[in-house]
Amino acid sequence: MSGLVRLTVNGCAVEMPDGSSVAAAVATVTPHFRRSVRGESRAPLCGMGVCFECRLRIDGVAHQRACMIPARNGMQVQTDD
Amino acid sequence: MKGGIASHDLIVVGAGIVGACCADAAAAEGLRVTIIEPGPIGGGATAAAMGHLVAMDDDPAELALAHYSLQQWEEFSDLQEAEFSRCGTLWVARGEHELRAAGQRSARLAAAGIQAHAVDAKTLYELEPELAPGMHGGMLVPREAVVYPPRVARYLVRRAQSRGAQLHAGRRVQQLTRDGVQLDDGTRLAGPTLVATGCALPELLPQLPLRPRKGHLVITERYPALLRHQLLELGYADSAHGDAGSSVAFNVQPRPTGQILIGSAREFDAADAEVSPVMLQRMLERAFAFMPVLRKLQALRAWTGFRPATPDGLPYLGAVPGRANLWVAAGHEGLGITTAPGSARLLLDLIHGRTPAIDPAPYAPSRVAA
Amino acid sequence: MTEHYDVLVVGAGPAGLATAQAAAGHGARVGVIDAQPRPGGQVWRHDVRQASPHAARHAFAALARVEWLARHSVVGAETQVLRVEHPDGVRLLGYGALVLATGARELMLPFPGWTLPGVSGAGGLQALAKQGWPVAGKRVLVSGTGPLLLAAAATLRAHGAHLLGIHEQAPTAAVHAFARQMLHWPARAVQAISLRTRLAGVAYRCGSFVRRANGDDRLQSVDIEGPDGAQQVECDLLATGYGLVPNVELAQLLGCALAAHDTHPHVQVDALSRTSVAGIHAAGELCGIGGLAAARIEGAIAGHMAAGDLTAASALLPARARARRFAGLLSTHFALDPRLRTLATPQTTICRCEDVTLGELGGYTDARDAKLATRCGMGACQGRICGSALAELGRFPRSGPRPPLFPARLATLAEASPPLSD
Ligand SMILES: Cc1cc2nc3c(=O)[nH]c(=O)nc-3n(C[C@H](O)[C@H](O)[C@H](O)COP(=O)(O)OP(=O)(O)OC[C@H]3O[C@@H](n4cnc5c(N)ncnc54)[C@H](O)[C@@H]3O)c2cc1C
Ligand SMILES: Cc1cc2nc3c(=O)[nH]c(=O)nc-3n(C[C@H](O)[C@H](O)[C@H](O)COP(=O)(O)OP(=O)(O)OC[C@H]3O[C@@H](n4cnc5c(N)ncnc54)[C@H](O)[C@@H]3O)c2cc1C
Ligand code: FES
Numbered sequence: 076m077s078g079l080v081r082l083t084v085n086g087c088a089v090e091m092p093d094g095s096s097v098a099a100a101v102a103t104v105t106p107h108f109r110r111s112v113r114g115e116s117r118a119p120l121c122g123m124g125v126c127f128e129c130r131l132r133i134d135g136v137a138h139q140r141a142c143m144i145p146a147r148n149g150m151q152v153q154t155d156d
Numbered sequence: 157m158k159g160g161i162a163s164h165d166l167i168v169v170g171a172g173i174v175g176a177c178c179a180d181a182a183a184a185e186g187l188r189v190t191i192i193e194p195g196p197i198g199g200g201a202t203a204a205a206m207g208h209l210v211a212m213d214d215d216p217a218e219l220a221l222a223h224y225s226l227q228q229w230e231e232f233s234d235l236q237e238a239e240f241s242r243c244g245t246l247w248v249a250r251g252e253h254e255l256r257a258a259g260q261r262s263a264r265l266a267a268a269g270i271q272a273h274a275v276d277a278k279t280l281y282e283l284e285p286e287l288a289p290g291m292h293g294g295m296l297v298p299r300e301a302v303v304y305p306p307r308v309a310r311y312l313v314r315r316a317q318s319r320g321a322q323l324h325a326g327r328r329v330q331q332l333t334r335d336g337v338q339l340d341d342g343t344r345l346a347g348p349t350l351v352a353t354g355c356a357l358p359e360l361l362p363q364l365p366l367r368p369r370k371g372h373l374v375i376t377e378r379y380p381a382l383l384r385h386q387l388l389e390l391g392y393a394d395s396a397h398g399d400a401g402s403s404v405a406f407n408v409q410p411r412p413t414g415q416i417l418i419g420s421a422r423e424f425d426a427a428d429a430e431v432s433p434v435m436l437q438r439m440l441e442r443a444f445a446f447m448p449v450l451r452k453l454q455a456l457r458a459w460t461g462f463r464p465a466t467p468d469g470l471p472y473l474g475a476v477p478g479r480a481n482l483w484v485a486a487g488h489e490g491l492g493i494t495t496a497p498g499s500a501r502l503l504l505d506l507i508h509g510r511t512p513a514i515d516p517a518p519y520a521p522s523r524v525a526a
Numbered sequence: 527m528t529e530h531y532d533v534l535v536v537g538a539g540p541a542g543l544a545t546a547q548a549a550a551g552h553g554a555r556v557g558v559i560d561a562q563p564r565p566g567g568q569v570w571r572h573d574v575r576q577a578s579p580h581a582a583r584h585a586f587a588a589l590a591r592v593e594w595l596a597r598h599s600v601v602g603a604e605t606q607v608l609r610v611e612h613p614d615g616v617r618l619l620g621y622g623a624l625v626l627a628t629g630a631r632e633l634m635l636p637f638p639g640w641t642l643p644g645v646s647g648a649g650g651l652q653a654l655a656k657q658g659w660p661v662a663g664k665r666v667l668v669s670g671t672g673p674l675l676l677a678a679a680a681t682l683r684a685h686g687a688h689l690l691g692i693h694e695q696a697p698t699a700a701v702h703a704f705a706r707q708m709l710h711w712p713a714r715a716v717q718a719i720s721l722r723t724r725l726a727g728v729a730y731r732c733g734s735f736v737r738r739a740n741g742d743d744r745l746q747s748v749d750i751e752g753p754d755g756a757q758q759v760e761c762d763l764l765a766t767g768y769g770l771v772p773n774v775e776l777a778q779l780l781g782c783a784l785a786a787h788d789t790h791p792h793v794q795v796d797a798l799s800r801t802s803v804a805g806i807h808a809a810g811e812l813c814g815i816g817g818l819a820a821a822r823i824e825g826a827i828a829g830h831m832a833a834g835d836l837t838a839a840s841a842l843l844p845a846r847a848r849a850r851r852f853a854g855l856l857s858t859h860f861a862l863d864p865r866l867r868t869l870a871t872p873q874t875t876i877c878r879c880e881d882v883t884l885g886e887l888g889g890y891t892d893a894r895d896a897k898l899a900t901r902c903g904m905g906a907c908q909g910r911i912c913g914s915a916l917a918e919l920g921r922f923p924r925s926g927p928r929p930p931l932f933p934a935r936l937a938t939l940a941e942a943s944p945p946l947s948d
Binding site: 196203377433441443451455456458 | 898908933940943
Binding site for chain 1: 561562563564568572574575597631632634641642643644645646647649650651652653654657658659660743744773875878879880881905906907910911932933
């Protein structure tokens with residue numbers, strides 16, 4: 076609960092309490108996480124790694140579950156737009 | 157005994173891609189068709205397949221059937237259900253000898269009327285930049301395509317039904333009778349009968365030898381534009397046609413969804429449908445050797461399927477020896493999606509006593525039955 | 527290389543942690559695997575703002591005596607070996623005894639608008655808030671069924687959410703009957719009272735549910751159906767959950783028998799936590815939704831059994847029986863209103879991964895048939911959301927799992943299996 080981590084979401088700098096998930100960091104920037112196959116905007120549903128609605132790109136790697144990954148210093152997160 | 161004897165022009169047993177094509181072709185000619193299928197339509201080998209429409213040139217009879225069929229597939233190139241995607245086939249040469257083979261093979265395909273040409277290494281990497289370094293070139297067959305087979309089978313069965321065909325869904329043919337078939341609920345149907353039961357052929361026609369040849373496939377998440385062509389190694393034919401107990405080959409496909417479908421593995425004497433971690437590993441290592449970028453992609457699912465393999469690799473298409481009004485269309489091994497439409501035409505010509513467009517002799521079931 | 531454990535535990539929720547503690551107490555080499563970055567499972571999930579409860583901290587201490595493998599996800603099962611993916615690669619973990627403590631997920635029922643950003647599970651939004659999701663000052667409506675709604679609401683309030691109300695679908699009479707039963711379970715009653723105190727001033731409406739979520743690209747309002755008629759409420763977030771579904775997929779892959787008399791099957795175990803497969807035990811929610819107390823007791827039983835101490839395990843049987851009786855109350859009093867199964871319209875998306883609507887699922891009566899024709903269930907969640915929803919809607923049961931258990935890197939699947947030993 077002590078420190079803060081700094082990362083970027085769609086190029087915006089974000090500061091989060093240590094222990095936060097990438098999903099939480101993204102939510103401070105945008106409600107939109109991914110485009111569904113028919114182009115709808117989607118965002119986390121389950122918060123626990125089963126629904127895959129929170130998929131996005133982290134440090135260039137696509138299809139990562141944002142709710143399962145702790146935010147880390149220097150991470151570059153990109154939602155699907 | 158339940159149900160009376162009804163009369164039919166053609167009873168099609170099995171609604172995989174082969175049965176579905178036959179039923180559709182027969183209904184289109186005005187025949188009164190009845191289809192019997194115990195499971196989902198196209199739920200057998202047809203559902204497991206990659207759906208690559210491809211001409212293999214190493215056997216003239218196989219090539220003839222594939223070429224004939226590919227022309228008919230064009231009818232479905234705009235059909236939504238087919239999910240037809242003309243990605244072309246790019247055969248990859250590893251080594252000078254494979255590049256030479258590419259030249260010979262493209263000449264053979266071209267002679268048969270299929271557009272194909274050898275490509276040098278530079279062009280190869282322009283076409284598919286993610287290929288591992290060190291490849292020598294290859295062969296491009298630009299008009300080949302991929303489809304989604306189970307939906308095609310459904311479409312064809314529905315089209316046949318719209319022309320009057322009857323579907324006995326959830327029913328299985330228990331046995332062949334003197335004048336037709338008997339279903340598992342006791343119903344008897346009379347009429348000329350066509351057995352298109354794929355790997356289950358020996359249950360009804362044990363005199364026609366057939367072995368299931370297991371395959372594995374893996375599909376990934378969506379990675380649009382990573383891959384543009386169906387890629388195969390030129391050594392694929394050695395795996396496909398070799399008689400080894402098990403073999404793997406580099407064979408990857410871009411689905412229209414942006415997903416990547418990865419094959420291929422072949423195994424005789426593997427009876428259970430479980431995914432074998434060992435075969436999966438061999439298959440994937442082979443794929444990584446040609447396309448290292450695959451390593452990092454997310455796999456969504458792996459599955460298996462069984463190819464109906466005859467001893468000489470050619471399907472049985474024609475009359476069952478020694479039986480009147482009994483026909484067979486089965487044993488298409490790893491090419492049955494490609495060759496189903498041509499098989500259906502050929503069979504209908506034989507049933508009607510017409511001369512087929514291609515020589516039917518190589519596929520005649522009489523070649524094996526004593 | 528395969529690493530070998532005497533006892534390997536999958537899941538570091540209350541059940542898995544209790545297992546680890548019991549097994550390690552017997553001197554066994556224990557490994558504990560969880561896909562999450564921190565231990566605690568659902569109820570004891572790490573909260574960026576609040577310290578964990580005492581019981582949780584005590585349970586986490588047990589991890590000091592075992593090998594704790596965080597962010598390790600089981601993706602495959604081979605003979606006596608689990609294939610486990612972690613951020614840096616893959617491991618093959620062998621075991622003498624295996625304890626499955628994979629818990630449960632939330633049941634999500636489809637209704638018009640449920641795919642809008644801003645709509646999430648009730649436990650789902652609770653979990654996200656604990657991860658640091660910004661809920662402070664947001665107008666949040668909680669809906670669904672069961673005591674989990676109160677727990678979720680309490681967490682959300684502690685994180686500064688402006689709670690617009692809790693809408694419990696069960697009728698008032700059923701909720702009151704449940705509350706009366708609680709008097710027989712003093713510990714639970716205290717828990718419930720403390721929750722209600724923390725939620726003082728928040729409206730709790732029974733017989734009330736969300737029938738539609740509205741908004742263009744994100745949630746703007748919800749339509750609520752209650753005993754006094756329909757109303758529309760503007761809100762920023764909707765947290766909605768209809769109970770829990772046991773996570774049985776790994777057990778299924780391992781060949782463990784399921785008890786399938788319920789809509790959502792659970793792993794079949796005897797009172798001593800043994801599954802139908804020798805050497806494989808299961809404890810907690812995957813054996814049927816039983817709550818925290820049952821999970822802890824069953825976890826301890828499984829830990830003793832896996833370490834070979836039948837006596838210690840047997841001593842816990844009376845406590846287990848009592849905890850499981852409480853679980854029975856939940857399902858009887860919070861039975862779903864049949865109207866909830868009719869909210870989705872033909873245009874409502876059912877399969878969120880592949881965007882398949884209810885209308886497209888037309889007349890299919892079999893999961894595989896529907897999948898082949900429509901792609902329903904073919905996506906990344908592998909049917910965990912839509913399959914459970916369709917089962918709840920009475921359409922067809924979920925089909926069995928295919929490897930990998932969760933999407934995994936191809937390199938993970940390509941890692942060579944260990945040679946079979948005898
Ligand atoms: C992994 C894999 C990949 C493949 N990739 C390709 C590819 O890319 N391109 C290609 O061209 N081919 C491919 N194939 C080959 C192709 O899938 C098969 O050749 C083709 O599907 C065979 O079709 P079928 O209709 O004969 O058999 P099936 O699809 O198996 O259909 C037979 C049907 O008969 C039914 N049946 C069985 N017994 C009875 C009975 N007693 N009564 C009634 N019905 C019965 C079954 O339920 C089944 O539906 C692949 C095969 C596999 C396994
Ligand atoms: C979202 C949610 C919120 C909840 N909130 C509360 C609450 O506030 N209060 C309350 O009393 N109850 C709550 N519950 C009920 C909860 O299920 C139980 O109280 C308790 O957490 C059950 O403990 P368990 O050990 O059986 O399972 P869980 O706590 O669910 O733990 C299971 C663990 O297994 C892991 N796991 C599963 N599969 C794999 C795999 N293949 N590989 C690796 N790891 C895996 C999961 O990551 C998880 O950490 C909640 C449930 C859910 C689903
Ligand atoms: S929100 Fe469901 S997987 Fe991340």
